[in-house]
Amino acid sequence: MTVPTAPEPDETQRGIAELERYLSEVAPAKPERDGEPSSPGGETRRVRQLRAEVSEAHLLAELQDDDTPLMLDTRRVRRRRRAAYEAARLHELAQSPVMRAWQAARFRRLLVTAAMVSLALALAWSTAGVQAFAADSAAPWSPAWLFAWFVEPFMSLALLVVVGARAYMGTRGQPIKSQTLTRIERLFLALTLGMNAWPYLPWVADEFVFSRLVLHLLGPIVAVAVVTALPIILAAFAGLDHGGPTSLTGLTYRQNTPTGRADVAALVAQARQLIDAGTLPGEPSANALQRALHCGMDAARQVRDELRNR
Template sequence: MLTTPTPEPSPEDISRGLAELERHLGEQASPRPATPSARPAEADGQTKRVQRLRAEVAEAHQLALLQGDDAPLLVDTAKVRKRRKQAREAARLHELGQDPAMRAWQAARMRRLLVAAAMVSLTLALAWSTAGVQTFAADGAPAWSPSWVFAWLVEPFMSLALLVVVGARAYLGTRGQPIDSPTLVRIEWLFLALTLGMNAWPYLPGVAAEFSISRLVLHILGPVVAVAIVTALPIILAAFTRLDHGTDERSSKGVTGRKYSTNTDTPGPADDLDEPALAIATAHARDLITSGDLPAYPSAAAIRRALRCGTDTARAVRDALIQGA
């Protein structure tokens, strides 16, 4: 196979090729002109400071728009809800406190508490006087002799006898059956007088070797407290038995309620049952309910006490309040 020999380049071809190579290398080394899209943001004035200010203005417009909406002010905070809960609880407790059954329960609890405190105080007062009675009963007997030992038993058996009488009167008084027996009263005063006399005798002027008013008062303190309790307790219990808790026939179903008295002669705003007087009495009762002097649904007894009217009038006012409600 025959091949055609390649002709050798001429000096003009070599010069032309070198010129083309120099032009190509010059174009690669020279910088390209920047395009409009590649220009930095600062060329249009959009600096970081301008961008921050634009964001701040946009935020201010949004805040001004939202501040005109009062919806957040209508939502109760935790403190408001807590206070509303406390107010509702106080109102319910007040309403419950006006209920006749609740008032009777509160009176019974207070009565038991007072009786228990009185009996404890009476026991301590009699125990306080035990040492004084022992000194009187021992009459100078040697310590731990039979007379000295038995002298310690004088005050306890007198105190137990007195506590039997006082305890029986107190218990029956709490059951609404107070004992008004002159015999029991004389027995109480006999025991108390013996205790007081035996405590005070060794320290009286002319009897004591050296009289001291402080020692005399200290030894008669127990009997004096016992006398005060024995005298006051029946009076307190009698007052509890006369309490009126406002119960009427509606709140004592199946149980014999207390008797209603007839219309009294005490003048009141609603003793006359005609329409004008009944309307005035009903309006007065509504005012008392609004002011809190009467419960929301008062009984006839409560209306009778508040308006100072008869039972029939109180019942009529109660029925008018119920119909109005």
């Protein structure tokens, strides 16, 4: 049996050197540093980054020539287009005779309401002046003093009845033209104006003050102005031309004249052509036929019955 001997120091050194050489040949390359080659081709990390940037630039240049993204509508464009279409439809609707009639009726009601409120406030303003005239020198809270407060209200109510009737009939297109009602209005207004102004006239008042006279005349003057102007305004509205039929009956049941068999046959033939073309359904209603054939409702019903019977 042979006993192994310890290696010599020179042999140990040679073995370590061989091991280091072997490891340096087969081991992976060290992490690359800037300026140090990391592959057999000699490309560094900076070279690869620049190569990637160049490739990306070429792709971006190719995509920039495509204008498809510029042709897409943005949210702002769609919102503006929707607003434009809505404005165009509202403008078209505003030109409709029915819409003009509705706007005129609405504005007329507004004017009548404002006029009646102004008239009521003007008559209420003059109540104090009429009470001072009617009470004369009666003691406060005496029967004569209390009764004086009712003089202006019952005259105002009678005047409002006349003016309200004329205003309502005017809004219906049938203004009342009566000299009797005109005289009644003038009588009530003259009484209200005289009773308000009398205690403050220069030859009646102990101390004439012009501003006091004007304040007491303000209510009756406004009432006179409203009563005089309102019939004229309503007459102008009654004669307003809206440029076409203003009732739904005139639009829906137009051309409702007696229709002969020949006319119905021609309409039936036209309706069959529209059904074959797909414009009308297989069994159209009278309303659909009336809109498609531009005929009266009675004729549309006859065409509908003819189509169903065949």
